[in-house]
Amino acid sequence: MVKLHGFTHSTCTRLVALVCKEKEIPYELISVNLAKGEQKEAAFIAVQPFGQVPYIDDDGFILYESRAIARYLIKKHPNQGTPLIPTDPKAEALFEQAASIETSNFNAFVAPIVAEKIFKPRRGIATNEAVVAQLLGMLKAKLDVYDVILGKQQYLAGDSVTLADLTHLPYGDAFCHAGFAEEFESRPNVARWWKAISNRPAWLAVKNGA
The missing domain is CATH 3.40.30.10 (Glutaredoxin)
Structure with missing residues (x-):
């Protein structure tokens, strides 16, 4: 185990x-x-x-x-559970593209926002709202692009869920709890995608604790 x-x-x-x-x-x-x-x-x-x-x-x-x-x-463990990473070279390349999108265009902004709004207050440190506003402004433009991509396909790498989608969940959930759920909900394709991944049984099993 x-x-x-x-x-x-x-x-x-x-x-x-x-x-x-x-x-x-x-x-x-x-x-x-x-x-x-x-x-x-x-x-x-x-x-x-x-x-x-x-x-x-x-x-x-x-x-x-x-x-x-x-x-x-x-x-x-390729033959059990959800595949999550394609093996076809082109499909895998699209997965890697999507994984890079998450790292550079989502996590790079959402993680520091969550740090400012949730983690710092837990340590008794004041949130820097100017930093949050700056990061949120940049993130909005990224999520607009997400909405375009997700208007053409079900998930970030195509029509099957991959690890690239799931990596959004822990910080994305915290982002929503920090008061920013509207950023997902106001973009129809992002909203549909977020609802799909955030209601997966595997996520529901661990969202409140591993």
């Missing part, structure tokens, strides 16, 4: 848990208490030198970085 070392509510831990659910891969969550700084302790740093969650131990194979973990698990 895959041992998932992470924090139940962390975005990246839940992404790995989501992939495990989609791929029907049993996993055991080994809780890392971020509030106590366990991710910065020597034993953890010895395995994950950046002191971040999660990492996995798959029968002695250690891997960190949630996107790398997700790809590894998907490719290790």
